[in-house]
Amino acid sequence: MASTDPLNRSAPDPAANGWTSQRTAWLIFGPPAFMVAVRWLLQLADDRQNLLPALPLVPVSTTAGMLDLLWPVTLALVVLVAAGLVIYRLGWRRVMPVIGVAWLLLWLLGSGALLQRHLNQQGLVLQGMTAAAPAPVKARVVTAHLKPASLRSLGGLELVLQIDGVDIPNRLLIGDAGAASLKPGDTLALQLAPGRYSGLFVTGWQAAPPVSPLIKVP
Helix, strand or coil: CCCCCCCCCCCCCHHHHHHHHHHHHHHHHHHHHHHHHHHHHHHHHHHHHCCCCCEECEECCCCCCHHHHHHHHHHHHHHHHHHHHHHHHHCHHHHHHHHHHHHHHHHHHHHHHHHHHHHHCCCHHHHHHCCCCCCCEEEEEEEEEEECCCCCCCCEEEEEEEECCCCCCEEEEECCHHHCCCCCCCEEEEEEEECCCCCEEEEEEEECCCCCCCCCCC
């Protein structure tokens, strides 16, 4: 039977369109789902060890001026403007494969960062409990304020500590209820352990007793 289409145009293939839509859906939702699965598996491994996690020490960043505050915003604007110009010159069809690869790499790098953080903290608590653990390090509380719970953490008391032997102050988030009474000027004894790759972690802490003032003899 002859075709009734005078221009002899070929009809679109529904299977091809469906395959393209399915591939796009996998590209959009697959990488985030993979990262969520990696995070769940790592959390399951931590729970099976039945150990309290080590608390990371985060160096307090110092700001030299307004440029240090504005450069991330400026960089983001430059990237957005450059991406808009590239899309305008080349068109969506040519740019979409590059965007898809960048999207995939972004989530793969995030999953790799979760795995690196997990491996970096392996064995820290056990290291702090061994007999060969180093002596506790004294730290002075500079500031203390309550940090509410969020999607990223359970909250607790966030301390800025000046640690003996460390030039830069460090932040420490303690979720223990026993830390609620800490205030600026208090002294802590910290059990520190280095990460497998980088950073310092607190594997144990206790409030040091206050030093009694000297009494002058009349």
